[in-house]
Amino acid sequence: MTKNILVTGVSQGLGLAIARAVLAQGWTVSGVSRRLSAEYTALQREHGPRARFHAFDLSRTDDVKSELFDKYLPFELPLHGYVNNAAVAYDDIVTNLDAARLRAMYEVNVFAPMMVTKYAIRHMLFNRLAGSIVHISSISVHTGYKGLAMYASTKGALEAFSKNTAREWGERGIRSNCAVAGFMDTAMSGKLTEEQRQWIYNRTALKQVTKLDSVAATTVHLLGEGAASITGQNIFVDSGTI
Ligand SMILES: NC(=O)c1ccc[n+]([C@@H]2O[C@H](COP(=O)([O-])OP(=O)(O)OC[C@H]3O[C@@H](n4cnc5c(N)ncnc54)[C@H](OP(=O)(O)O)[C@@H]3O)[C@@H](O)[C@H]2O)c1
Numbered sequence: 001m002t003k004n005i006l007v008t009g010v011s012q013g014l015g016l017a018i019a020r021a022v023l024a025q026g027w028t029v030s031g032v033s034r035r036l037s038a039e040y041t042a043l044q045r046e047h048g049p050r051a052r053f054h055a056f057d058l059s060r061t062d063d064v065k066s067e068l069f070d071k072y073l074p075f076e077l078p079l080h081g082y083v084n085n086a087a088v089a090y091d092d093i094v095t096n097l098d099a100a101r102l103r104a105m106y107e108v109n110v111f112a113p114m115m116v117t118k119y120a121i122r123h124m125l126f127n128r129l130a131g132s133i134v135h136i137s138s139i140s141v142h143t144g145y146k147g148l149a150m151y152a153s154t155k156g157a158l159e160a161f162s163k164n165t166a167r168e169w170g171e172r173g174i175r176s177n178c179a180v181a182g183f184m185d186t187a188m189s190g191k192l193t194e195e196q197r198q199w200i201y202n203r204t205a206l207k208q209v210t211k212l213d214s215v216a217a218t219t220v221h222l223l224g225e226g227a228a229s230i231t232g233q234n235i236f237v238d239s240g241t242i
Contacts, residue, residue, distance in 0.1 A: 003027040004079055005223060006120065008058060008113075009086030011037035013186035014136065014212050018083055021216040022223070023047045030073060032056050033086060058086055058112035059104065069119045078127045081223040082120040084113040084135045084158070089151045089188050102150055109154035114161060117176075121169055130173030132223045135162050136215070137178040139238040143203070159234055166232030175231035177222045182210035182238025205240025 005022050009015030010031035016039050019029045023043060028050045031040060034057050044051040054072040056063075073079055090105040092098075117133060124131035137159050140152040158178065165176040183189055183200045192200070201207055215237045221227050222235065 001225075003081060003223070004030055004077060005081040005083060006030045006032065006073065006079060006116070007083040007085060008032045008116070010040050010053070011035045012039065013188065014181070014184060014215055015083075015085040016040060016043075017212040017216040018085060018219050019043060019051070021213070021220045022083075023050055025220060025224070026050075027080075028052065030054070030077075030079075032058070032068065032072075058116075059107045061107060061111045061115050064112065064115040065119055068116065069123065073119075073123065075123060075126050078129055079120060079123045079131060080129055081132045081134070082116060083219055083223070084116065084133070086112075087136070087154070087188075089148075091147045091151060091191075093147055094149050097150060105150065106154060106157075109151075110157045110161075113158065117161070117165060121165075121174060124174055125172060130175070130228075132227070133162070133165065133174070133176040134219050134222045135159070135176070135178045136219070137180045137234065139180055139182045139236070139241045142180065142236075143241055145200075162234075163232045170231055175222075175227070177227075177230060177232070178234045179215055179218050179222065180234045180236045180238060181215045182236075182241050184210045184212055184215065186212070201239070203241055204238065205242060208239055210237060210239045 007019050010019045011033035022029045030052045087109045090101045135158045137155040140148040141156045162176045162178050218237045
């Protein structure tokens with residue numbers, strides 16, 4: 001069955017890999033990020049109308065309904081899945097915490113996905129679809145890393161939100177899960193030195209970076225019928241971080 005999947009943060013990194021994997025299933029991506037990147041434009045050239053795009057700044061949480069749903073994802077366009085991938089990382093040690101930067105991060109990483117989930121579920125209910133929601137979380141919630149306390153707290157909030165959403169909407173067939181990613185090679189982790197990377201990889205069983213394609217494939221699995229009995233779970237894709 002063909003599906004329409006809302007994926008946020010498609011301009012680069014993991015979101016781009018997820019968009020590619022969703023398109024490879026023959027499904028449609030309704031992509032969102034602030035910027036239409038050259039890489040996503042190339043996907044549009046390859047897949048035509050199945051690679052949809054809408055430029056939107058997710059920190060505008062008050063406009064989620066009017067801008068994202070009323071204009072881009074009206075009820076007439078069925079929505080089968082939502083991948084909450086877009087996020088920002090404000091890294092620093094706790095004693096340097098800046099409240100304005102913390103609020104800005106929560107706006108994108110937590111408040112926006114909660115608002116999008118609200119309207120995505122209403123959309124699925126309206127069209128009587130057993131939709132699937134996948135939040136991209138981070139291994140930092142479970143292991144802890146110096147400098148990631150604020151960022152990890154946003155992902156911890158999502159994990160709690162996902163589990164409770166699963167409990168609340170399971171009766172209507174709507175599922176919610178988290179793909180808990182380990183360290184991946186993207187712009188977000190680009191500031192790490194080689195030494196820091198090696199130190200992080202040494203904390204994994206596989207002694208290697210987490211592959212974008214592995215997280216993307218897991219996300220696609222969670223969106224599909226093969227995961228029909230999986231909900232309220234955190235699926236770790238982290239090279240076996242210990
Ligand atoms: N990289 C890692 O090691 C790692 C590890 C664990 C989990 N994760 C998680 O994996 C996901 C993807 O991260 P990544 O590494 O691929 O990061 P990335 O390369 O920095 O990409 C982030 C994406 O989010 C979009 N975005 C950021 N702010 C936005 C806003 N205000 N409105 C709309 N879109 C926005 C960006 O697009 P625009 O700039 O064009 O808006 C971009 O497409 C995130 O949830 C991240 O927390 C990453």
